[in-house]
Amino acid sequence: MVWNRLYDPKSQERDSHVKTALKEAGRDAMSFAAHLMCEPWTVSSGSGSFYRVYSPFWKAVRGRDVKTPLEKPASMQAIDRDLASDQIADWGLASDMQRGAEIVSHYARVGERAAQDRLAIFVDQEVQDYDRLRDIPSVLGTSGLSENLALGEISPQLCWHAVWHLVERGGTSGTETFLKELVWREFAYHLMYHTPHILEQNWRPEWDKFPWNSDEHHPHVLAWKQGRTGVPFVDAAMREMYVTGRMHNRGRMIVASYLTKHLMTDWRIGQRWFEQCLIDWDPASNAMGWQWSAGSGPDATPYFRIFNAETQLKKFDPKGTYVRQWIAELSQQPSATAEAFFEAIPKHWQLSANMVYPDPIVTMAAGREAALSAYKDREF
Numbered sequence: 001m002v003w004n005r006l007y008d009p010k011s012q013e014r015d016s017h018v019k020t021a022l023k024e025a026g027r028d029a030m031s032f033a034a035h036l037m038c039e040p041w042t043v044s045s046g047s048g049s050f051y052r053v054y055s056p057f058w059k060a061v062r063g064r065d066v067k068t069p070l071e072k073p074a075s076m077q078a079i080d081r082d083l084a085s086d087q088i089a090d091w092g093l094a095s096d097m098q099r100g101a102e103i104v105s106h107y108a109r110v111g112e113r114a115a116q117d118r119l120a121i122f123v124d125q126e127v128q129d130y131d132r133l134r135d136i137p138s139v140l141g142t143s144g145l146s147e148n149l150a151l152g153e154i155s156p157q158l159c160w161h162a163v164w165h166l167v168e169r170g171g172t173s174g175t176e177t178f179l180k181e182l183v184w185r186e187f188a189y190h191l192m193y194h195t196p197h198i199l200e201q202n203w204r205p206e207w208d209k210f211p212w213n214s215d216e217h218h219p220h221v222l223a224w225k226q227g228r229t230g231v232p233f234v235d236a237a238m239r240e241m242y243v244t245g246r247m248h249n250r251g252r253m254i255v256a257s258y259l260t261k262h263l264m265t266d267w268r269i270g271q272r273w274f275e276q277c278l279i280d281w282d283p284a285s286n287a288m289g290w291q292w293s294a295g296s297g298p299d300a301t302p303y304f305r306i307f308n309a310e311t312q313l314k315k316f317d318p319k320g321t322y323v324r325q326w327i328a329e330l331s332q333q334p335s336a337t338a339e340a341f342f343e344a345i346p347k348h349w350q351l352s353a354n355m356v357y358p359d360p361i362v363t364m365a366a367g368r369e370a371a372l373s374a375y376k377d378r379e380f
Contacts, residue, residue: 004034007193008283037066037156040193050194054299057187069158100344107244108279115148123162130174137248138321147280156182188288199287207296212266220263223361230360233309234258236326239341245279256293257307262367267294303375306368329357
């Protein structure tokens with residue numbers, strides 16, 4: 001039996017047990033490196049330790065020879081007998097999603113063929129302008145490969161080489177930016193491997209004393225989950241996630257900053273909600289992203305850097321295209337995607353497109369002032 005290695009503690013423990021059991025039963029068991037471009041124990045600083053800051057990590061990895069993906073085999077010998085197998089449908093993998101599963105399924109593009117097609121289109125049409133378009137939530141300016149990478153349907157090596165060939169021919173700032181994003185993913189995995197507490201604890205222990213709200217049932221947290229904070233950029237992004245199982249990267253930064261700073265809520269509450277909702281959920285990237293936004297993680301944005309969702313909206317969605325796409329209450333003729341949100345959500349939320357859009361539960365100015373005050377008075 002063969003499989004690709006994973007690096008989070010639970011997967012490592014599981015794979016170790018499986019490998020031991022197979023070998024004790026006299027079966028071959030081998031794991032391979034395909035989920036990352038560089039194994040976590042192969043990248044180290046001049047002092048021999050792992051990198052805690054992204055910029056030197058990027059410089060160290062960029063100059064490496066990334067392994068070239070193998071060509072697909074010319075032929076494969078099929079097993080000459082039937083194998084007993086469960087039917088995937090019997091597993092009921094989408095049962096917890098209830099009626100939302102059918103809606104989200106329209107947006108999922110999974111499988112090896114879909115992943116390779118995505119990469120080909122991105123490299124041919126979009127990567128040159130990636131650095132500019134990736135911040136505009138109303139356009140398809142990203143590769144969309146995050147779900148395929150998370151599921152192991154395409155390797156980061158293949159993505160790297162597809163874009164590296166363009167860099168060798170001159171490239172653009174877009175190609176360089178995309179490669180940096182691939183390496184940011186690597187950085188998250190390397191940190192998770194070396195400091196696994198990043199998944200559940202503040203990476204910087206001094207943040208254990210910060211007065212975050214830890215009540216997952218707080219009305220403000222519920223409003224955030226429901227896309228009813230009264231802050232259009234936050235609400236549009238949260239609704240996009242509930243309908244599509246994805247969220248634009250700019251939106252992820254906005255909603256994370258709003259939850260941890262304007263609502264002063266523990267980042268782990270947001271981390272768990274993303275885990276439940278995202279089809280491209282990834283343990284390392286999710287933990288790293290949340291701790292980066294909260295200020296408690298490695299190489300994190302300073303806590304006093306607080307995104308203003310209103311000015312961000314004016315900058316990246318000046319015509320309100322993204323907001324109208326996802327918030328039905330703000331349009332006289334709601335889009336199909338905006339209305340789909342009310343079909344996907346749990347019925348017990350009792351929300352409808354006919355409801356009045358709420359006023360902000362916390363204004364940009366008041367939230368910022370409270371967050372900065374708490375930071376100033378911190379005990380660490």
